[in-house]
Every structure is written in C-alpha cells, then in structure tokens.
Amino acid sequence: MRPLLIAGLAWQDYRREARLSACSVLALVAVIAPLLVLFGLKHGLVGSLTERLQRDPAVREIIPLGGTRLQADFIEALGQREDVAFAIPRTRQIAATSELQVAPGEARLNVEMLPTALGDPLLQGLPMPQTLQQVVLSHSAAEKLGITPGSPLQARFGRQHGSVLQWQQTTLQVLAVLPLAAFERDALFAQAALLEAVEDYRDGLAVAALGWPGATATQAPRVYPGFRLYARALDDVEPLRQYLAAQQVQVVTQAAQIAQVQALSRNLDLLFWLITTLALGGAVAATSAGALAAVERKQRELAVLRLLGFGSGALLLFLIIQALYSGLFASVLSALLYRLAEGGINHLFVQAPGDYASRLLPEHYLVALAAVLLASALAAALGGRRVARIDASQGIRDV
Incomplete structure (x- = not known):
C-alpha cells in the first residue's frame, strides 16, 4: 500500500503545480521529439534502401567471369x-x-x-x-x-x-x-x-x-x-x-553498392548515438536540477511526510514518481508530434510505394519510452539525494 499511497500523493502534488509540471514535460519533449525524428529518418532511409536492395535479386546475383x-x-x-x-x-x-x-x-x-x-x-x-x-x-x-x-x-x-x-x-x-x-x-x-x-x-x-x-x-x-x-x-x-x-x-558482384549502404547505416548510427548522448545528458542534468529545486521548494511538505513516518527512501520515491509522470507525458506527446512529422516527411520525400523517408516500428516507441522513464528516474534519484537531510523537526516547527 505504501508505494500506491506515495504515488497518489505525488500525483496530487504534481497536479497542484501544474504549470511547473508542464514546463518539465515540455523541456523533455524538446529533447525527445527531435531524437525520434532523427532516428525515424535513420531507420526509414537506411531501412528503405536495405529493403530495396534485398527485394532486388540482381543486387544479390553473383556472376562468373x-x-x-x-x-x-x-x-x-x-x-x-x-x-x-x-x-x-x-x-x-x-x-x-x-x-x-x-x-x-x-x-x-x-x-x-x-x-x-x-x-x-x-x-x-x-x-x-x-x-x-x-x-x-x-x-x-x-x-x-x-x-x-x-x-x-x-x-x-x-x-x-x-x-x-x-x-x-x-x-x-x-x-x-x-x-x-x-x-x-x-x-x-x-x-x-x-x-x-x-x-x-x-x-x-x-x-x-x-x-x-x-x-x-x-x-x-x-x-x-x-x-x-x-x-x-x-x-x-x-x-x-x-x-x-x-x-x-572469379565473379562479379554488387558488393561495392551493398557496402555503401552498410557504411551509411554505420555512420548514421554513430551520428545518432552521439547526438542522443549529448541530448540525454542535457535532459538528465535538467531533470536532476528540477528534482533538486523541488527538494528546496517543498522542504516543509517533505518534512511533514517524514513526520508522518515516511523514510528517506519513500521521500526519494515521491520525487522519482513525479519525474516518471513527466517522462510518461513527454513520451506520449513526443510520439504524437513525431507521427505528425513522419506523415509530412514521407509525403514530401517518398515517391516509390513501400519506401519510407522516416519510419518507426512499435518496438522503437517502447524502447524510447523505457529509455525516457529510466533516464528520468535516475536523474530524479541523483537530484533528490538531498531529501535524506530533511529533518522531521522542521515539520513540527512549521505546523
């Protein structure tokens, strides 16, 4: 029951600070949505090229001299x-x-x-x-x-x-x-x-x-x-x-053409992960700073919770759950924005049926959601460590 109670309290406090919560969600959306578009382009372009080559038997043909x-x-x-x-x-x-x-x-x-x-x-x-x-x-x-x-x-x-x-x-x-x-x-x-x-x-x-x-x-x-x-x-x-x-x-093959597509895939992978690392680093830092600010801003409320018997772990869980709320809403909103962008990109740049300029599969959305929630939880845990220093006596003084 205790985790459910903490989740309920975190939700009520999250709703009470709706403006601040919306700001944290939009800050994450500003990071997640461009990454989804970038990965969608990478997967769509390279995936379409690879599928086109795989569908074309002539590319896989090996001709003897x-x-x-x-x-x-x-x-x-x-x-x-x-x-x-x-x-x-x-x-x-x-x-x-x-x-x-x-x-x-x-x-x-x-x-x-x-x-x-x-x-x-x-x-x-x-x-x-x-x-x-x-x-x-x-x-x-x-x-x-x-x-x-x-x-x-x-x-x-x-x-x-x-x-x-x-x-x-x-x-x-x-x-x-x-x-x-x-x-x-x-x-x-x-x-x-x-x-x-x-x-x-x-x-x-x-x-x-x-x-x-x-x-x-x-x-x-x-x-x-x-x-x-x-x-x-x-x-x-x-x-x-x-x-x-x-x-x-001795034979002739299309190995050079295949190697070009595979090299493009590797280079785009490297570029994507480089940008993702930098963007997620900034998002984690922002979320950690937000959790730290929340501890400073809510010292009285957190002290009262400690006075009511909640330990440091429960208070830290309170902050983590609020970060998870932001991560969940940001992921859903980013996915919706990506779907709009995907439709526009494919409409503008795709001519052949079955090809995609930008494309994400359902499993990509699930992986992105899991990564955002994990990063949000870790960032909140790092920024909320100061919650352990809050003393229950502060709650008594403020009653």
Whole structure:
C-alpha cells in the first residue's frame, strides 16, 4: 500500500503545480521529439534502401567471369550452402539464344535463354516450367512479340554443319510474363534441360527428346562455363565472393553498392548515438536540477511526510514518481508530434510505394519510452539525494 499511497500523493502534488509540471514535460519533449525524428529518418532511409536492395535479386546475383569450367556437382554443392538462395548451371551464352516467332510470316525476335528451376528469385509467384516446351518470357520480349501468357510460340535454333546452315524448330508454351522490373532484357526462362539440348544440337549432337538429328553424344560429364547464383541475403554476397575466389572462380558482384549502404547505416548510427548522448545528458542534468529545486521548494511538505513516518527512501520515491509522470507525458506527446512529422516527411520525400523517408516500428516507441522513464528516474534519484537531510523537526516547527 505504501508505494500506491506515495504515488497518489505525488500525483496530487504534481497536479497542484501544474504549470511547473508542464514546463518539465515540455523541456523533455524538446529533447525527445527531435531524437525520434532523427532516428525515424535513420531507420526509414537506411531501412528503405536495405529493403530495396534485398527485394532486388540482381543486387544479390553473383556472376562468373569468362573462362570458368565447372562440374554439375560443384554447382549443386553451391546450392546446398546456407548462404545461397538459388544456384543452377548455365550453358555457353553463345549457344543459349533462340529466334522466337508467334506464327509463320511474323517478325522474329532473338532472345537469350536462361535456365530456371524451383526457387528462382526472378520468378517468385510465377508458374515454373515443368517440361522442355514450357517457358516464361521477359516483359520486353513479350511486348515486342505481342504475346500473352498461355499462347504458343515458335522457337528456331540454328547450327553450322560444314558449309550448311541447319535449323530446327519447336513449339513453346508461354506460362507467364515477367514484370519489367524483374528483368529488362529480351529473354526466355526455361528448364536447364532445354538449354542443354540446344547446346548439344549446336555442337552437332543429336537430341532424342526433341527428335533432332546429329552425332551420338559421349558419356563424358558435362562441363558448364557458368551458373546463375543468388546469395540469400545482402551480407552473404561478400563471403560467397571470397569462397568462390578461393575455389579459383572469379565473379562479379554488387558488393561495392551493398557496402555503401552498410557504411551509411554505420555512420548514421554513430551520428545518432552521439547526438542522443549529448541530448540525454542535457535532459538528465535538467531533470536532476528540477528534482533538486523541488527538494528546496517543498522542504516543509517533505518534512511533514517524514513526520508522518515516511523514510528517506519513500521521500526519494515521491520525487522519482513525479519525474516518471513527466517522462510518461513527454513520451506520449513526443510520439504524437513525431507521427505528425513522419506523415509530412514521407509525403514530401517518398515517391516509390513501400519506401519510407522516416519510419518507426512499435518496438522503437517502447524502447524510447523505457529509455525516457529510466533516464528520468535516475536523474530524479541523483537530484533528490538531498531529501535524506530533511529533518522531521522542521515539520513540527512549521505546523
């Protein structure tokens, strides 16, 4: 009961000195609200940049340089790593091309062919090719051909046999069309088996699955000149590059762009904590001075409380609770002011949907509230230590 009684007395006294209480609240708001805006900008800007990079598979893509010769088991082992989101072998780029045509007599379009499989970051949410004849077209290729999902498509593949140019044709089914943001070049995505079949045909070999004639293929393991590889997260790109370099596989990554965003985050963190330390130091000093002034101003009232049996700890708790009242009201008011500022900042500076110039999550508000209450309590405890010197006899003299 004693803490509740002290809290009630502290509230009544806090209300009685409403003007002074309002001043202490506004003094804290002047510190807390700008810090919330600063942290909101830091979290919003860097968070949006990081989320944008994370959403863009091209940033997490790791592209091998020319001259690489890899076995299928090496690429399969890559795909099993925890830091790899997707890995699939690629055939030679010069062989991974096709001429597409909607119907005889229509215009032809040369496109590159890319292997795909379950888990492809570029095809998230789209149907996956299940047979050799099923493909997914890029937006630019579908737009140039004037084709929609579900339509048939004629694909031609040529090879030079001696002095004779030979062609084979097959009908493809377009399962889906990629969004333009996912892939901007003219391309089709198909099973790796189709790309391997086209490569074999252009190497002069027969492709039994498609009925294409040619020489009989040897049983030697297939060697791949590259792969499509995507890291699971932004932080996995550089470790993967280092691992592949140790395996004598030279690659190109977006590590420099990722490092710039991470450096910006670290620098903003340092700036935020520097400003926060200075601001909170001033707030603690102001709250301590306020508690010290309250002890001087309320010596008679505090002496009467001691006379009624309240010890030094109870009197100190009285001051701490009043500081907590100020911290609580200041936190709520600062959060409301920040919400207004957040709406204005995002309205002025954000153009792309899903991005934020300023943003705080619910847990950020809770952390800020806990930090303000803790700082207020410590400051009041430091400034109110003189309450232990108040003697009950002063209360008797003033009765």
